[in-house]
Every structure is written in structure tokens, then in C-alpha cells.
Amino acid sequence: MELYRQIYNPFSNIWLSAFVAALPIFLFFTSLVVLKLKGYVAAFITVILSLIIAIIVYKMPIGMSIMSFFQGFFTGLWPIAWIILTAIFLYKLSVKSGYFEILKASITTITPDHRIQVIIIALCFGTFLEGAIGFGAPVAITAALLVGLGLNPLYAAGFSMIANTAPAAFGAVGIPIVAMAQTTGIDANVLSMMVGRMLPIISLSVPFFIVFLMDGFKGIKQTFLPLCVIAFSYTITQYLTASILGPQLVAITSSVFSIIITVLFLKFYKIKYVYRLDGKEKFGNESKIGIRDILKAWSPFIYLIIFIVVWTTPLIKTYASFADIKFYLPYLKDSIIQTTPLSLSDEPLDTMYTFQAIKAIGLAILIAAICTIFTLKIKTTIAIEAAKETFKEMIMPIITIGLVVAYAFIAKNSAQAATMGLALANTGSEAFAFFSPMIGWVGVFLTGSVTSSNLLFGTLQQVTASQLNIPETIFLAANTVGGMAGKMISPQSIAVACAAVGLVGRESELLKFTIKYSLIYIVVGGIITWVIINLFPMLIPIIIS
Template sequence: MTPWNQVYHPLNNLWISALVAAIPIISFILLLTVMKLKGYIAGAYSMVIAALVAIFLYKMPIILVIMAAFYGIIAGIWPVASIVFAAIFLYKITVKTGKFKIIENSISFITSDQRLQVLIVAFSFGAFLEGAAGFGAPVAITAAILVGLGFSPVYAASLCLIANIAGGAFGAMGIPVTVPSILTGLDSLMVGRYTAMVIPAISILVAFLLIGIIDGWKGMKQTFPAILVSSMSFAFTQAVVLYFVGAALADIFAAIVSLIALALFLQVWQPKEIYRIKEEGDSQKKSYSFGSIAYAWLPFIFLTIIVTLFNLSIVKDLFSPGGPLEKLVFLLPIPFLNNNVIKLPPIVPVETPYPAVFKFDLFSSTTTAILITIIVACFLFKCSKQLLGETLTETAKELFSPVLTICSVLAFAYICTYSGMSSTLGLAFASTGNIFPLFSPVLGWLGVFLTGSVVNSGSLFAPLQAVTASQIGIISEKMVAVNVMGGTMAKMISPQSIAVAAAAVGLSGQESKLFNITIKYSILLLVLIGIISWLLF
């Protein structure tokens, strides 16, 4: 097949061409917000619209459009959807075997002050679940726990949505960083390092914000030492892991360290005034031995260890090109598409073939690490075949629509990327010059508001951010990091996240209450990210 050169000015005018290139994105926005279609339906329609624009205006060969969409779909299945499925399956096993009840109970015994319980449950434990699963599960789980501890449903859901900011940028083993990095051909470790300049500091702010929402300035004063221990240990660990290891373990390590640090600190210090919403329920009266608690936590501890091993460079090198196990990583060139799209200046210095190679790392992926943990958990908890079958069916039903959404959005994004539409928009944004970093986070914020996922937002807008950055002389990894950070600020107002939180606490149909509470914090933090981006980057 004859290689096809990308076109960046299909209508011979940059801004008119950019307006055309924005048609699929604008359509996606309208389908979600005005027509209120489900995510996967809006994604499918937008994929078709993107294909039509690519074929008729960008003159992209039909076979290339089809294969770009196909590439996006399989990339959505592996690794994104596979990680989410495996992680939620693991969580459900702990619930069905009764071990998660012990985990929940162990948290409530650390302190009877419910302000500090929010730090333990919503802030630290929520970040742990975000790191392991993501995609709405952490908010649903932690909100349900807070309701069990005595918080009102609206309060519990709102606090957990806001707390999710601390870990939202690195959920589901860091895929909000790694997926857009792969999509744009950038170094995911470098993208994570740039987020480390801002997100840990935001995490500290979020910890204080949570206590302030519950009990105002008085609450922050009374619990100030505990907030510092929790947030500083979290932020420091998060920054170190991001810089030296990568995004995959940032949430898990930060959450574990902050949980341990706060638990130990509360053994020697408690606030003079214990804040209670209501008396403790029955769920808190039963005590468990240390052995029972450790046993319940064992799968998550094992998961942390094995994911850490999988992410060590010495292990990664085994599966890298030239390594002894490289043949266990299957590289599948996408037919017709691989190297048949040519990127042109000024997007690249010289004409460059655009690779399209699907990486199926079955023996070294995060999904595999979670699957191994599931096997260990099934052995430890003596799970029956019936329980596993029920859990598998239940997980598949619950995740069917989210997986379709992931795949349709990635298909839409890959068409925009390989056709050159994202490059057209990037060139247009580049003409705004040095002011671009100020509103760069808005793109990530908008993407998460619409799709409910920092991963999907990155798939939509990371290529645009990278192209724009290169055009105005900024390191591309910086703007992709800004896209992640801006998107994280929208997780608390995403209709998908709010719907999950509302359903978890029995507030279905009352999502507007949660939105009205969280919107002001989301906008304030977005403005803060924009200013930081402008000043630092």
C-alpha cells in the first residue's frame, strides 16, 4: 500500500481547518451534554463522525481510518479495560468472602474522631483503591463505608468525590499517565515526574479541604497535627515514587505509607475534642485479631509487592528488545496502518512514518500481576467455583458499558490522531504562543468532565497537548502532564463519577445535589492548576 501523507490544512486556512478538525470533539460534547447519550453511544457516534471528516475532508484512505479505529479498540481492551476488570474482580472476591468487612472494620478502630476517619477512608484508602482499580470503584466503596460510619449519604459521597483528587491522576496502576504517553510516543516516567511537581502539593491541600468542609477552621486547628502527618507522608511518598519508579505505584505506596503513618501517630495523639456525627454502629463493635486483619489485607499487600516487582527495571529489561524473555512480548503491527501514515513538518522535523504496533505483554503486564493476586486470593480464601462464577458474571455485567465507552473513545481518539486532526488543532493552539499553558489544563478538565476518566481524556487531548507544546518550544511531556492534572480536577464533577457515587449511597436521581457541592471546588482547583502551569511550564 502506498504511504499516505497527513494533511494539516485541509481547507488552506489554519483556523478554518481547526474548526473542521474540532467537529468530532464538539459533536462528542453535544451528544453527551445536550442529547445526554450514554458514553459508549456518544463515543460510537463520534467515531463515525471523525471517520467521515477524516475520509472526506482530510482525504485519508478508508482502510487507514478503519484500521486506526480498530487499533484504538484493541488498545482499549488491553491494557486499559483488562486492568479495570481484574482489579474490580479482586475487590469483589474480598467482599463476597467477608474479608472486606474486616478491612472496613479495622479502619474504624484506628480513631473514633470522624474527621480523621475521613482522612483514613476517603483520602488514604480511597487513593489505595484508586491505584488498584480506579474508574469509579474507589468513590463507590469509600462512600459506602462512610455512610456505615454515620455520615449522611450526600456528605459521604461529596467528601469521597473531592478526596478522589489525591489519587485520581494515577488510578488503575497509573494508566492515566501511561496510556496518553504511549499514544503520543512520550516517556511515561517523565510525564509522571512533571505531575510530581504539582499533584503531591494538591494532595496536601485536599486533606485540609476535607477537614474544613466537615468542621471548618475549628476542625482544621484541632486536627492540624494529624492532617500534616497524613497529607505530608502521602505527598512525599507520592512524589518519590513518581520520580523514581513511575505512576503505576504512586497511589498504592502513598496510601499505604499515609495509612500506617496516621495509624501510628494516633496511637500517641488524639484531638482534645472528638468529633462525632452520631454514635458508633454495630459494625464497629466487633473486634478482630491482628492476624485476622492482616489476613484480610493480604491480597492487597501481595498485589503491591508483585506490581512493584513487575515495575522494577531489572524485570522490565527481561522483556525488552534484546532481553532474554523478549519473545514473550507479542508485538503485532496493525495491518495497512503501521508506518503507512507519514507525519510531516512542522509536526516533526522531517517526514516520519507513524508506527502502529499493538503490544501484548501477557507475561509482564499489570493485568497479569492482578490475575496472579486473584489466584492467590482464591487459594487463601478458599473460594468456590460457584462464587468465582457469580463474581465473574457480576463484574462482566457491571463493566460492559464502561468497557464499550473506553473502546469507543479510544477508537475516536486514534482516528483523530492518525488522520492529523489533533495536529491541526495543536497547530492552531500553538499560534496562541506563551499563553497556552494557562488554559492547557482546561482541555484535560473538559475531557474528564465528559468521559468520566482521566485515561479517556488523555486519549482525546494528549496528542493535541504534545503537538502544541512542541510548536511553542515546551517539552511535550510537560503539557501531557498538565492534561492529566487538569483532568484530575474534573473527576469530582464528572457525571459518570457522580452517578457512581450517588448509586453507592442510595441517591440515584439526586445527582444534582452532589454536583452543586463539588463544582465550586473543581473550578477553583482548575484555576490553580492553570496558574501553576503558566508559571512553571
């Protein structure tokens, strides 16, 4: 059997070696930002360059290099793409049933104050959509709703993008963290716990920040109690779910619980100085929505919560393992050897691929979708149409994700990621503790997705942590937190938001609006990471192998 012993400094100069290893990333950046290529094209040529570097510079056997590509691509398809497809299918069923409009209406009738409505729509409902479907839809839907309230289209798009910062770490049913767990080998629940411990300051600040941008300190003063109810119910639920249940339901539980608590609070508390964009002063004649219709409208996502909770229990994890199919691709079994300084005992890299036929969360979402079809009495033809639309719309994004994951695996198996990590480790633990989230920030700017950023840079963060003798969990979580801030300046997110509010061709205006706030949040993320590492290391979960 042919063995490949990883080399980490092929040019005997770690910075030169790191520069060459980073060329695929530079190419990806140039392809997206300068050449304006489509994501799948940029990802494909990035993979090709990475393969060439692996074979020529790192002397990785051709067979191993190609099989590393397929290992990554298959991981991108299952379980990652499977979750995406089922989640968007569930959302489309809700829309086509007509009940999605009732769901939206049930939110906008909570209070007449437009400041609180903006927070409920952009943050709470946007978080709910992020947890259910993600991938640009939350910003598009909430921005359009805010324009309907009377907001300036630029502000509607900007507020939606700022609000999307809070849930982006967990994305659609935990995909960003699940994907990182797949590529790094760290338990998704441990990563979720670490991210949850880093987010409270950011999550608490978002509703206050948006109201400040709308109506200054006066607006915060006049809505202070409702803002506290929303912020603390949201943040506490986010923290507890991330720590106890794992990443899949964080966005959904935090949004739903926050909406419920806010509705109950506003039943008894009335805002004295109501802020309206339309100048309306008398309220109370809004049409009432029946509780039965509201429950039916929310039923797809109630099913989603129920089945994902079931799927994350030890019962499924234990008794569904019989359906797991584990295998090695040719040339990869025990054939890639990690060497000093990454491993002192020359251990083979784990390259087993596991196909989880039942345990993959996508099946739980599919069952929720089937229950939705029966509950909302959706015709079979409409359900089939929704499935076809889902596949048609997502085929290229899924291929892009598969290619990005393939690059991540090539970079990991060939040691390109290790080279970049070793170079970054030379900056020292103090500097990198602050710098770590910025890598995730750049990754989301490049890819438009926290998931893709985590796939792109997860291994690099892991290797760097190893070299600095710092628990890898904190840097992996920092990559995710940095990616949240990057969502505000992602060209893809900006394009989606502008399209939703009629600002096509004015994307530069939206970028100018959001970039300063993105920079504020990435600095905050860097400070949080540095403080945890240097002052509160007890917050970093211990990984029990």
C-alpha cells in the same frame, strides 16, 4: 505502497480547520450532556464522524482510516482493558470472601474523631480503592461509609468526590498514565515523574480542605497535627513512588503508608476535643479485630503491591520481551507521513502494535488474584462467579474505552489532533500554559474518566507542545492534573455518588456543591503549570530517546 502525507490545514484557515477537526469532540459532548446517550453510543457516533472527516476532509485513504480505528480499539482492549478486568476481579474476590468488611472495620477503629475518620475513609481508603479498582467504585464505597458515620448524604458524596481528586491522576494501577503513554509514545515513568512533581500542593491541601468544610478553621486547629501526619505522609509517598517506581503503585503505596503512619501516630497522640456527629463522648469499648484477620483482609492488596513491583523491574521488562508480539495492521506500516511543521524530515508515524503477553501489568494483577483465592480459601465456584460478574459489569465500559482510544488514534493518524494543536499553539505559550489543564478538565467532564480524557486529548497536548517548543511532558502531565479536578463535576461520578447515598434524582444539588471546588482546583492546576514552565523548567524531566 500507498502513502498518506498528513495535511494540517485543509481549509487554509487554521481556526476553521480546527473547528471541523473538533466536531467529533463537540458531538461527544452533546451526546453525553444534552442527548443523555450512553457512553458507548456517544463514543461510537463520535468515531463515525471522525472517520468521515478523516476520509473526506483530510483525504486519508479509507483503508488507513479503518485500520487506524482497529489499531486504537486493540490498544484499548490490551493492555488497558486487561488491567481493568483483573483489578476489578481482585476486588470482587476480596468482597466475596467477606474479608473486605474486616478491612473497612480496621480503618474506622483508628480514632473516635469523625473529622479524622472522614479523611482516613475518603482520602486514604478512597485512594487505596482508586489504586486497586478505580472507575467510580471508590466514590461509591467511601460515600456509603461516610453516611454510616452519620454524615449528611450530600456532604458524604461531596467529600468523597473532593478526596478522589488526589489519587485520580494515577487511577487504577496507573491506567490514566499508562494509557497516555500508549497513545503518545512517551515513557510512562517519565510522565509519572512529571505528574508527581505537579501534585504536592494539591495533595497536601485536600485533607485540610475537607476538615475546613466539615468544621471550619476550629476543626483544622484541633486536628492540625494528625492532619499534617496524614497530608505529608500521603504526599511524600505519592511523590517518591511516582518518581521512582512509576505510575502503577502510586495510589496504593501513598494510601497504605499514610494509614500506617497515622495509626502509629494516633497510638501516642490523642485528640483533645473529639468531634462526633452522634454526640458520643465515651470510647474504648469497640470490638478488637485480630491482627491475623487484618493481615488476611489486606492480603489481596499486599499481593497486588508485591507483584506489580516485580513486574516493573528491569528483570521482567528484559526477559519477558520474548513473549511480545509485534505487528503492523494492513495499510499502516510506514505509510503515514508527518510533514512540516510537525516533522522537518517527513518521517513515517510509528504505527506498530505490540501485544505484551507477559509484560502487561494485568498478568501481575491476575497472579495476585490467584494467590488471594488460595490465601482466603475462596471456593472455585465463588471465584468463577466473581470472574463472570466482572466481565458482565465491565463489558460496556471496556467497549467504550476501546472506542475512545479508537477515536484518539484516528485523530492522531489523520492529523485532526495536530490541527487542533496547531490552532491552540496560536494562543501563545503564556496563555496555553495556563489553559492546558483545562483541556483535561473538560475531557473528564465529557468522559467521566481521567484515562479516557488522556486518551482523547493526549495527542493534542503533545502536538501543541511541539508547536510551542515546550517539552511535551509538562502538557501531558497538565492534562492529567486538570482531569483530577474534572472528576468532581463528571456526570458519571455524580451519578455513582448519588446512587450510593440515596440521592438519585438530586444530582444537580451535588454538582452545585462540587463545581465551585472543582473550579478552584483547575485554576490552581493552571497556575502550577504556568509556574513550572516559566519559573522552574528544571522540574520537567528530560526525555532520553
